[in-house]
Amino acid sequence: MNRRMVLYRVGQIMCLEAVLILLPLLVSLCYKEFFCTCSFALSAAVSGFLGVLLIFVFKAKDKVMFAKEGFTIVSLAWLLLSLIGALPFFFSGEIPNFADAFFETASGFTTTGASILENVEAMSKSMLFWRSFTHWIGGMGILVLVMAIIPTDSGRSIHIMRAEMAGPVVGKLVPKIKDTAKILYVIYFALTIVEIIFLLAGGMPLFDSIVHALGTAGTGGYGIKSTSIGAYSPYLQWVIAVFMVIFGINFNLYYLLLLKKFGAVLKNLELWVFFGIIAVSTVVISVDIFSIYGNVGDSVRNSFFQVTSIMSTTGYSTADFNLWPSLSRSILFLLMFLGGCAGSTAGGLKISRIIILFKSAWNDIKQQLHPRSVTSVKIDGKAVDNGTIRRVNIYFFVYIALILAVFLLISFDPFGLETNLTAAVSCVNNVGPGLGAVGPSGNYSGYSDFSTVVLALSMILGRLEIFPFLLALNPHNWVNKNK
Numbered sequence: 001m002n003r004r005m006v007l008y009r010v011g012q013i014m015c016l017e018a019v020l021i022l023l024p025l026l027v028s029l030c031y032k033e034f035f036c037t038c039s040f041a042l043s044a045a046v047s048g049f050l051g052v053l054l055i056f057v058f059k060a061k062d063k064v065m066f067a068k069e070g071f072t073i074v075s076l077a078w079l080l081l082s083l084i085g086a087l088p089f090f091f092s093g094e095i096p097n098f099a100d101a102f103f104e105t106a107s108g109f110t111t112t113g114a115s116i117l118e119n120v121e122a123m124s125k126s127m128l129f130w131r132s133f134t135h136w137i138g139g140m141g142i143l144v145l146v147m148a149i150i151p152t153d154s155g156r157s158i159h160i161m162r163a164e165m166a167g168p169v170v171g172k173l174v175p176k177i178k179d180t181a182k183i184l185y186v187i188y189f190a191l192t193i194v195e196i197i198f199l200l201a202g203g204m205p206l207f208d209s210i211v212h213a214l215g216t217a218g219t220g221g222y223g224i225k226s227t228s229i230g231a232y233s234p235y236l237q238w239v240i241a242v243f244m245v246i247f248g249i250n251f252n253l254y255y256l257l258l259l260k261k262f263g264a265v266l267k268n269l270e271l272w273v274f275f276g277i278i279a280v281s282t283v284v285i286s287v288d289i290f291s292i293y294g295n296v297g298d299s300v301r302n303s304f305f306q307v308t309s310i311m312s313t314t315g316y317s318t319a320d321f322n323l324w325p326s327l328s329r330s331i332l333f334l335l336m337f338l339g340g341c342a343g344s345t346a347g348g349l350k351i352s353r354i355i356i357l358f359k360s361a362w363n364d365i366k367q368q369l370h371p372r373s374v375t376s377v378k379i380d381g382k383a384v385d386n387g388t389i390r391r392v393n394i395y396f397f398v399y400i401a402l403i404l405a406v407f408l409l410i411s412f413d414p415f416g417l418e419t420n421l422t423a424a425v426s427c428v429n430n431v432g433p434g435l436g437a438v439g440p441s442g443n444y445s446g447y448s449d450f451s452t453v454v455l456a457l458s459m460i461l462g463r464l465e466i467f468p469f470l471l472a473l474n475p476h477n478w479v480n481k482n483k
Helices: 003-030 034-057 067-085 087-092 098-109 125-140 142-149 158-164 177-201 206-217 234-247 251-258 262-266 269-293 296-311 326-338 351-369 386-410 417-428 449-463 467-473 475-479
Strands: none
Touching (some): 003 034, 003 067, 034 067, 034 087, 067 087, 067 098, 067 449, 067 467, 087 098, 087 125, 098 125, 098 449, 125 206, 177 206, 177 251, 206 234, 234 296, 251 262, 269 351, 296 326, 351 386, 386 417, 386 449, 417 449
């Protein structure tokens, strides 16, 4: 592995984080939260110093990047981003326990939205902005942003995007990966601005509109009120629900729309499966909770909002679904596993993987019944290669193993089966709320420091889809100099 190049790139990312921290610093100045200003300034200084040090010490002439370098850069960057991003909370004293601050920041960058805060409304405006801004940064991916704005000498930067962008297959929209990163961020930024405009049109204050749009865009879900989105009007709830769906769709499809390739978008199987699951789940839950709300409008609105929130792994809520009937809660629990489309800002397994798993299983059944038949898995009329199918099957096994491992590790804490299991599933899938003590009206503050760190690391593993992080931890890759 080219260790010098890896640490050099990580240094660049630390410098970028220092610059990004200046934005909430400006917010603290606007609201005259000068103690927070000092916390952000010190955090930016730490990040900048580390970044410059790494760049100066490890500047490498050979900047050719292979898969293991790309995966290691992404893994180290996300871990350090979360550790340094926790410093403003810790320095300001608003989250005095560093393990909790690390959890909160990792939850932000990974767009999970799980929180240890018991009274979110007591936080300063600038810290609330920083929480939501970490969602926006992490949604499309900090390293995709790096590729968009920092010149790279290697044409192999696709390995970084492959490690950071979710889904079984990651490709380029245009020949140059740098231009692909720019296109993705332009679409991402534009959709965020559009949502802010719609929220302002519904009477939501400017600050609230910005932080909720940042949280929706990154499918993160950090709210600024104890009742999350339940404190706002039905119009605003519908706007956020619709945009949660929008940000749960593969961003490549938006690029195809810009190119006026409407046929390719309409033929996209993953998109229609995503819409179909949302529609069916909304109808079933609406019927199930009708007796609670007493009218169709409220039942459909709350059902649609929670289904889209869980499916997109955003985690906002308009109601405490802990109090809903067992059928509704069971459906929401299953939706935690699915997630959004590949190439979106959503977490979870991804709809494309679900399709491949089901189609490959059906093909195996047909092969057993008709041994001489020749079958293949096809999506959008194209055959999926056996390598992709094998990777999906392996990922699914490791994904389930990770959830079980996290579940067992946090079971030392005195919570019930429902709380611990849904906490593990929610954090690995970057959803946020679970059931029981970690439901929409609860939080993760009751967990020990050990469990808090385990859950924070599980968020990063889930966001990076496990393998890049495991590769970075492999000592063999660090000592082996052969590329």
